[in-house]
Amino acid sequence: MLTRRRFLLLLPAATASAQDLASLFHKKKPAPPPPVRVYFGTDTMKGAKGIYQSRFDTLTGHLTPPLLAAATARPSFLALTPARGGPRYLYAVNAINDPAATVSSFAMEKNGGLRYIGKVLSGGAGPAYVSVDSTGNSAFVANYFGSTVASFRIEPDGDLSSPVERIDFNDHAKFGALGPNAARQDRSHPHCTTISPDNRFLLVCDLGTDHISVFSIDPETARLTTSQPYLFTNGRPGSGNRHVVFHPNGRWLYGINEIDSTIDHYLWTETHALKPAEGLLVTTNHHVSTIAKDFPAEKNTAAEIAVSPDGDFLYASNRGEDTLVVFAIDANHGRLTLVQRISSGGKTPRHFTLDPTAQWILCGNQDSANVTVFRREQGTGRLTGPVQTVSIDSPMYTLFA
Template structure:
């Protein structure tokens, strides 16, 4: 008999409020409900996860070190059971830096990239044939500061690879820079002499995304609550700033705001960004000729302190991790308008930070 298709959701959390670490959930699309398949808690605070392009492996960035005296974090590699989505540990290695906050995998499936917020540094790892990881292959320390009170030192926040894996773009919130590193796919390393793209002082670049089909890139700036728009030179990977747009709803007052995450709709017509403070997602329409953005509206996230969110790969739903209210809120996505509508359905998870999705056919 043919295997019934399944949808699996992986959730990374802070180890607080009785969280059990990484949650592996089976998603019922018809009823918008989930069943817990597995929980995994190898270390404290598995806050960010990354799927391998072949969907056979998953990598988790844990804030806790390999032992009690280790101030650095730990990266754990897992194999994914092809029929259930369950995780089995392959190996673990030191993250080489303090407080890993973001992990990503190059699209060719050869390198893992890791960002450390507190340490202000980055590390890379070669992916082995088993799906496990080598010890650290590259480690680069950033230095400097900028004009905001939260920018007294470097704060690496994400590394996003180009579509061909040739480059990786490192967003450093503390020094207001996006650094373009050359990737050595064979060695699993990055070149130590990056091309530096300076952002607006006080912006705080946090997360970064490429348009799925057009030569444009977008930087979410946490401290200024803005999105900067770049044209992408596809011959050499260079970025050129072409615009910048506000994230906030002018009709709402909030003393604290901090931009968090940014993602495209599957068709590339709409761009979404999350804000902690106003606790909403801003919806942008993407001009398909110029790459510039037009604000369409703001959608309350159905909870407090939205961190990562996931645009459904089927194009119909959006899942938002509201960390302070311990819930993943589910929204429908109108592909004609780009707007989101609350379903009233929530997945109760303690301190959720990260969401990803796997389809088992």
């Protein structure tokens, strides 16, 4: 029998249960993810002033208008130290064709601004690429016109040391003979310093010799521990190696060739039993063209390459044809099949990148002064858009932070 006293005792529990039940049907929607920060490196010889920052909404695919974050000369390539709870540092090559070219260091501030720390000589003319190892202790720079690769220690305050090592790639007895394209392959042109997924090897594409050099590295000291580099080639002289990217499985490597607008598939393996360890590439003899069959090869230079985080699709850009190209990656053998060719939404798409959610691609069109945003369908890899076009003088590089 439910007495008045018993009713009063049970009332709070019943009320709480009712509130709990109501909350099941009226749950608050989760807050949308905050916009992420993005930096743009630009060509200051064509009207821009340095590194710009913007905010990117990963739900809508929209950028805020870019604002100048740091004035610096021709920051054509950027790299960040890893996020480890402390301050983060950004490095920008100052891509000037002068032996006194530099690499500039900046501290990232909470509002996205970049506080200038200092600059050091890059070790050669025309620095074109900078990479930071996963510990945040070392940085590596490819000097395109200077025909050198230089390594640097990252100091506790984020500044770079003077070059720890400086390697001259014009030693053709060591780094291979020049390719047959006299206009483009007049000397060695190191174009990238890509670090392997295990942080133990450095891969350097030399556009001038059509070779990929592999060094073992010591991230703590920024020293290249391989006295004699291991050289690999696709066997097609005149192709002009530019950049490489690792597949998420760590066993496949894809290289984009600037001169003949092709992509090569390599197998990657490591022999850690040897001292120093060796990183080895084997060509699968599978390559694809990045341009349409009816587009004149001499009017195009292939530029950037990226693989989706799920490993199912590969993306590339063409300067001349002015397209982004999508390839499906065969899960068993790594071979590429064309999925889509789409206009970049501008002229000369030098660099593009996937956003942190892999739902969008941002493409910097250098000679039409804009950045275009494309939606990416994760199931098919296909791109739609541009969903937005943002004006910015001569974008050369895009970096999410």
